[in-house]
Amino acid sequence: MIRLENVTKQYGTETVAVRDVSFDVTKGDFVFLVGPSGSGKSTILRLINRQERPERGEVWVAGRNINELADSRVPHLRRTMGNVFQDYKLLLNKTVFENVAFALEVIGKPRHVISRQVPLVLELVGLAGKEDRFPNQLSGGEQQRVSIARAFVNRPLILLADEPTGNLDPATGEGIMALLDEINRTGTTVVMATHDHRVVNAMRRRVIQLDRGVVVRDQERGVYE
């Protein structure tokens, strides 16, 4: 599903964010990218959704080398993946329903699809009944659920999560992890960058550890260390 081959990404001439990274993620996997801040976790996510392009190496997603993808095809690539962020990136002037519907609206889905899909996904993330709230009327955990709903409403092949529990207390974080696990069980590949020891150790999934842009460990059913 995702393959990185000897990928190097640098910012400017000095800073090397990712150095010669290679790994393979098969369909339906759940992968943690772990490591301290600045180790290159977020950069790898940004390489996968083509917000960045590598200086060297190839990034393959769903059988296509996405570095060779024309700019005009990038939106279609992104429709196959959902993104979840530490800071949720919700639109504060829109309700829960509108935030999720927005993701379908801007890719041109007709209204009847939107009015069917959005309630389903809100039910899935446990926000049924809160459709008309605004983001700042919700707790952090609930806001993250909205953002997961938005990422998942289009049934993507891949879910990319960048520190999704970073702003949440442990109990709330656990709830979010349970939700990501549930989404993973529907067949969605999940790649999650985190430096949260507890969630990694509790899940016992594949762990790719980075240090200053280099992969130092790639372990099935791993822990954080």
Place this chain on the structure above:
Amino acid sequence: MIARITYALRETWASFRRNLTLTAAAVLTSAIALLLVGTTLLIQRAFENLLVQWRGDVEMIVFVRSDASPDQIAFVDSSIRQADTIVDVEKLQYLDKTQTYEEAKRIFIGDPVTLSLLTPENIPSQFKVVPLTEDPALVRSLSEQFRSLPGVEDVALAEDEFQVISTLSQFIRVVTLVMSIVLLIVAVGLIWNTIRTAMFARRREIEVMKLVGATNWFIRIPFMLEGLLQGLLGALAACGGLWVLNSAWTNGVAGFKPGTGISSLIVPSGFLSGVMLSMLILGAIVGAVGSAIAASRFLDV
């Protein structure tokens, strides 16, 4: 498809209202710029009425009485041709009574009283004389000779009548043209800035849109429509302003004493609608250009 169109229109309108002050500034500037363009075109056209007699370097007009016999007209013609050291015989032009009457319709467009007194029968015919010489004194002395020929009613010299106005209209044309070009550029810049600000205000939304896979055109179009709308609104305001100006001018001119020349400084309404249409098109172009630059330049927020 319908979902996309409603989305674009809804977003355009929402953004339009959100940035009301900036939008007002952009609309107002385009309106003033376009009003100036329109006024320039009208002034030019009005002066053309006034100068229609003197087109093509004509500096002397010999008016022949309406009751002159064909022999007298032939004699005037040959007299003018004899002065071939001063007169450009090649360019000598004779307008008979019908042609002169057609010309008079434009000169007296704002002076229906005088025009109603003229008919193709009682109007003089005319010779239009283009001199070879640059020396006005020579032309003047020649005009004195022609004035005494049988059948000649009067001789008019450009120097006495419209030289000043012709120069003035040239000058006004250049000044207003430069001013309107500058103002149009300012209008493009202001629309560009408004759209840029609108995009900056919504950068979070744009970021989310890009991440969920909205195409660049989908993101751009509401902003471009917004700019287009601003240009068009400016043009509409300018059309209104121009109409008011023109009506006030036309009414004012009607009060002038007939035959003063000022009365020919008005334009037919067909020309006015033509000018308004070109203002609307120009306004749309200004808006589209300004917002297109902004939308393509600032999409990576």
